[in-house]
Amino acid sequence: MSIAQSLSRIGPARLFVHFAVLLIVIIWLVPTLGIFVTALRDKDQITVSGWWTAFVGSSQTTAVRLAGADKQQQDGAGYVIAGSVFGDGGSLGKVQAFGVKIQDPAAFKAGAPADLGDGETLLINDDGSYKYSKNASFADARPRRIYVSVASPPQFTLQNFKTVVTGEGIGQSFINSLTVTIPATIIPILIAAFAAYALAWMEFPGRALMIALVVGLIVVPLQMSLIPLLRLYNEIGTFFGVPSKTYPGIWLAHTAFGMPLAIYLLRNYIAGLPREIIESARVDGASDFDIFVKIILPLSFPALASFAIFQFLWVWNDLLIAMVFLGTNKDQLVLTGSLNALLGSRGGNWEILTASAFVTILVPLMVFFGLQRYLVRGLLAGSVKGG
Template identity: 75%
Template sequence: MTLSARFLKIGPARLFVHVCVLLIVIIWLIPTLGIFVSAVRDKDQIVVSGWWTAFAGSTRTVAARLGTADQQKQEGATYVISGNLLEGQDGRSLKAFGTRIQQPSAYQAGETANLGEGLSLQVNEDGTYRYMKNAAFTDDDAGRRVYVAVSTPPEFTLQNYKTVLTGEGIGQSFINSLTVTIPATIIPILIAAFAAYALSWMEFPGRALLIALVVGLIVVPLQMSLIPLLRLYNMVGSAFDVPSKTYPGIWLAHTAFGMPLAIFLLRAYIAGLPKEIIESARVDGASDFEIFVRIVLPLSFPALASFAIFQFLWVWNDLLVAMVFLGTDRQHLVLTGALNALLGSRGGNWEILTASAFVTIVVPLLVFFGLQRYLVRGLLAGSVKGG
């Protein structure tokens, strides 16, 4: 079947949906692509041109000075000062030049500019120049400032990443973020899985009330519960002489904030598992723990993976909870906190900021693309049940 025939078979409605999805994907990818390209560009090129021109090179205007009077040579009746304005800058070419800041590109490369009072200047594309006068140069004539438009070929480097990971503290913050995120993702999944199984397949008084409570806790804003939780945490720490600003504290905080959604998603999936499998296992003498470990957990992997994506991304991108429970000292600062600090101290260094930003998003991207095939299956769990 040809491509056109396939499009006709899709139908206009589905084709419209596919086109809209494609446009959304492209719009989301453009900023990520821009960050990646800018992070490997030379810092001087980032300042003068956008990332979309990275493969076409860039042109910027720089100031230079011509030679001094003691460098002049007499050629017949003309005195000449010569040299190269691009000396030591291999691969670059000169497009235009000028003698006034208001008109830095008044003359094209190779053109001879008449500067008046017997002075003329010729600057070639390779940077060589001839500064000429019909009389001997004086100190006032020589050493003149000129402005040249220099074309630079594309330059890519990994030095930006090296600077970020070794000199800006991002490497330590990267480890801190992993230390916070991995346990804060695993702990709520384990606890919520047990709770979801109990709310789905175990009969006990108050089960319906607990389910309603879990659904209600989902809509409670984090900011509303943050201060009471912090006060409780400090009280417990003072009572048992436990130091504040520790990793177990932030693990428990993220576990508390993520638990309602985790129980809700996992219960929807586990409740939709075939009832015959659970009943057959009980007839064979399996306990609830054995049913949960050997049957429910393996069958619930799509739901576990879907929540793991949400929890990992939320904890990894978190700044507020990390600053409250870990503080802002360099030994405990997470990646988002370090990037926020760079915005204040290195706000003009785009090469540092883009490299830091890409380091921040690369792990969530890997997690998402590694588990995204389970995402839709986990989110749609329980919405449709077989007869």
């Protein structure tokens, strides 16, 4: 079967969907790859070339001043100054071209003598060694300034990640983010699963009103309820003598903001499960708790995993709620807060910023790829089934 026949059997609509998904994946993957490659590059190469040139090296033009008259040697009727444009530091790359004017820093190719006029000749080899000749003494001349274009081989290092993890406070913030995110993901799932089962399969007065209330709470912006929730939390904490800015406080805040979506998603999925299974279990004498634990939870794992991905990514990337309910002390600062502070203090150090950014997205990537096979199943089932 030819490729054209295969494409015709797929259909234009399905082909468009595949193309759109592929395009989204590419758009999402390219910046991530760029961050990772930049985080591994040497800081000097980052400033002169883009990450897409990382595997072919980089070219950099620098100003160099040749040796002065104290290094000249007589060569027949003329004088010569020899040395290296890299000084005593050894070869830092391969010289491609050179020039004597900033307007044209690559006027001459390396390895070919250049006539500079007034009886002066300059030869610079690709290894950086040069021979500066003149038909008169250099005694009354200032050391000449030239420009060289140097091609450096690719340089990769793990020092950027080491600096971030050990020297920028990111390590402690990484632990703080895990301490916030894991409970703030598990708690709403546990509560929402019980509520979703009750709203889907248990008959009680006001059930329809509670479902409508849950749907309405999904569209409430968290910024609208953030200050009232914080005041309520502080008043309760003061009444019971509980200190503010604690982990339980931020766990409860994220649980409150994540509950409406969790209940809505899980309720739609659980309501779409076969009624015969639930009724057969009740006929056999199973209680609602037994049905929920032994039947509903195992069958609802795709929906649970779908919400876990959303909640984990939301909490991990959050900065506003963490600053309000946890504070900005160095020992309590989450990863997004540390990265935000790093942007202010190290704005020009791209190697540090990209390494920090990749450390930040590393855990969400692991969670997403670990649970992504359940994501579409959970979302589709929850969107087309209901009861």
